[in-house]
Amino acid sequence: MFQTLRLILGDQLNDNHSWLKEKNDKTLYVLMEIRQETDYVVHHIQKILAFFAAMRNFAQELQNKGGHKVFYFTLDNPENRQDLCKNLELLIQKFQIQKFEYQLPDEYRLDKQLSEFCQKISIPSQAFDTEHFLSERNEVSKHFGTKNYLLESFYRKMRKKYNILMEGDKPLTGRWNYDAENRKKYNYQVSVPNEPFFKNEVTDLIKTLQKHQIQTIGFIPPNNILNVPISRKQALQLLEHFVSNLLPHFGTYEDAMHTQEPHLFHSQLSFALNVKILHPLEVLQKAIEAWQSNPQKVSIAQIEGFVRQILGWREYMRGVYWAKMPDYAKNNYFEHSAPLPSWYWTGETRMNCAKFAISQSLQEAFAHHIQRLMVTGNIALLLGVSPDEVDKWYLGIYRDAIEWVEITNTRGMSQYADGGLVASKPYTASANYMDKMSNYCESCFYDKKKRHGKRACPLNSLYWEFHYRHREKLSKNQRLGMVYQTLAKMDKAELQKIVEQAEFYRKNSENL
Ligand SMILES: Cc1cc2nc3c(=O)[nH]c(=O)nc-3n(C[C@H](O)[C@H](O)[C@H](O)COP(=O)(O)OP(=O)(O)OC[C@H]3O[C@@H](n4cnc5c(N)ncnc54)[C@H](O)[C@@H]3O)c2cc1C
Ligand code: SF4
Structure with a gap:
């Protein structure tokens, strides 16, 4: 016994x-x-x-x-x-x-x-302890106490704690942050290397789920082959592929989106990390080794961008979760209550950006960060969707979705439902951003240039109307100074048309 x-x-x-x-x-x-x-x-x-x-x-x-x-x-x-x-x-x-x-x-x-x-x-x-994370459950709450939470401050503390990209007490090269250099649109300047393919046959498991009538969303993987790293061997292979082939361009195209290259230079390591097949420190060490052994190939901007995600954002989100749960799950700063349009579950919308991000998510249970934040999250926020509904969608659809990292990203970063704890301003965007960072607008039914009228891109009116509608809560935010200056200068009749157009789209969100 x-x-x-x-x-x-x-x-x-x-x-x-x-x-x-x-x-x-x-x-x-x-x-x-x-x-x-x-x-x-x-x-x-x-x-x-x-x-x-x-x-x-x-x-x-x-x-x-x-x-x-x-x-x-x-x-x-x-x-x-x-x-x-x-x-x-x-x-x-x-x-x-x-x-x-x-x-x-x-x-x-x-x-x-x-x-x-x-x-x-x-x-x-x-x-x-699971012996997995690089910070304690309460390290974020201890670090900030009653002060305002700020990723950058926690991230710097973690860089010092692990002596990563540091020279004594100072950041290597004198800079902590290379975000400004990491915002290029992707136009085939470099090709995206082929990914490893994991031939995991899951026919029996699919039959079992069907037999038990488990309700699910999304598509069964083609030929019942699940192309996700489900063993340590596969996860290490994906990590090797990332550091050798993708890391050299990771930062540069981190924010880019492309219809033909859905993953670009993202690692797709989140599932293996979140189920703890991979340890974050070994991932960081591998990436740093790749940068150190060939700094001509992997620039400091690329490695810093990656370190920030794992040592910064990932640990920070976990700390915010433990500092603020269970109340965090009730946050709804804007008191949004609209339903999530049904096309989030089908991808059937004429908005090309949403169609691509959602269809891809349904096909492979994965979308990269900017698709989650600036496409699906942005649109839900501008439409005023209830954060409860948005959370359910994100918690269900992504293979890496576990509440500690899902809710802080969704309710916090993407929906600003915590009133600015995680994000210093709402992540909102009109067609201008989408066109700058992707090729989605090129083949869209809607006109990226128009704010109102026939076929006007919904994001344009919704963007301005969102800021106008929530001016009491947002106009004092210094990071939104430009937005509110533009709104203040806007011709009244033009603003009226924008508001009417946005209200029409919000009322008819099912038909977008
Ligand atoms: C609305 C929304 C919901 C999200 N839901 C989840 C989720 O359920 N599970 C999840 O793991 N991530 C989530 N993220 C964060 C991020 O989008 C994913 O971690 C990332 O897209 C996974 O792809 P990747 O492994 O290729 O990441 P890469 O871009 O290659 O980044 C490397 C690693 O850094 C970590 N990382 C990067 N950004 C974040 C972040 N914001 N928060 C925490 N870790 C980060 C991840 O472990 C990721 O694997 C969400 C982001 C948003 C905006
Ligand atoms: S035009 Fe508007 S709806 Fe169409 S892809 Fe661009 S941002 Fe999205």
Whole structure:
């Protein structure tokens, strides 16, 4: 019989965890495919497939290579009670377990569920760190205390803490930030290298999800082949591809979007990072090595841009989550309440930018940061959609979506629903930005130049009307000075036409 039961959640697939260093036949590891997790939001089918395939793979390696004892609840297992605590109770009884151990979950709902469970059971329990992040759960809240939160300040602290791109106490080259250089449009100046293709056959898993009638969104992967890194070997291959082939242009085209090159130079490492197959420090180290060994090929602007995402934004968002949950999930600064247009679930809109970003998301459960922020997020914000609806969409559709990183990006960065905690101003854009950063407008039904009238680009009127409508809340924001100066100078009749056009589009958002 076993003495200790150790829970490994679907996003805790860290095979370097200190738990696994020693083999103990009295310890039973448990992983579970459960309805509780497939049903808490409607997920993209490829997101569920990626999680389950990665978990199965991890459990197998744990058993075969690691020689550990593992109990794996498949969705089909007749003993599966489809609920985390009920399954734990079952195993505790079945194997007369004397101690329960778990790694601290990254989601508030699971953290609460497990700590309540531990108070209820009669055996001792213990929580362990996942040994994954580069900052403590409360490091952001401790760093800022009652002061205003600011990514830049936390990011600099992290650079110093890990001595990354530093010269003593100063940033290497004297600059902390290369954002200004990282804003090029993509016009085939350089070609995007072919990506590795991961041939993960998931026919059985698809059948299981269908048999259990699990509600999902998005498309089944072509030929039932899931092209997502679901093992450490595949994740390392993707990391190698990134540092060798994509990093040299990562920063330069970080904000660009292109109809023919949906991923451009983005790493697509988020799934492997978020389920902990890869550690953020090893990703940073690999990238830094690539830059150090060939600074002619990888400039400082590229490496700084990448370090900022992993060491800065990723850790910062996690810290904001733990500092502000559970109230964060109720934030709605603009009191937005409009429904999310149904074309977010189909991609059937004449707005080319939205059509591309949404269709791609439905096809592959992935879109890159600027598509999420400046296309789908921007449009939802300008239309005044309820942040609850926006959150549900983002939490469901992306394979890397786990609440700690989804909600802070969606409700915070993209919808400004926290009133400016994460973002210093709302991320809004009209066709001007879209045309500067993408080729979407070139083949659009709408006219990127028009603010009102027939076929006027919806983003143009919606952009101005959004700022006009929320002038009480936003006009004092220094970063929006230009916007409010332009609005103040705008001809009254022109403003009236813009407002009417935007109101028409908002009322008829289903038909955009
Ligand atoms: C509205 C919205 C929702 C988002 N939802 C998620 C989500 O559910 N899960 C998720 O992992 N990311 C989310 N992001 C952040 C970011 O868009 C993704 O991490 C990124 O697109 C993943 O692609 P990549 O791995 O190619 O990233 P790259 O562009 O190659 O960046 C490298 C890595 O940096 C990290 N990173 C970059 N930007 C951020 C950020 N803003 N916050 C946290 N980490 C970041 C990621 O780990 C990413 O893998 C969201 C952004 C927005 C605007
Ligand atoms: S014209 Fe407007 S709707 Fe069309 S792609 Fe450009 S920004 Fe999007």
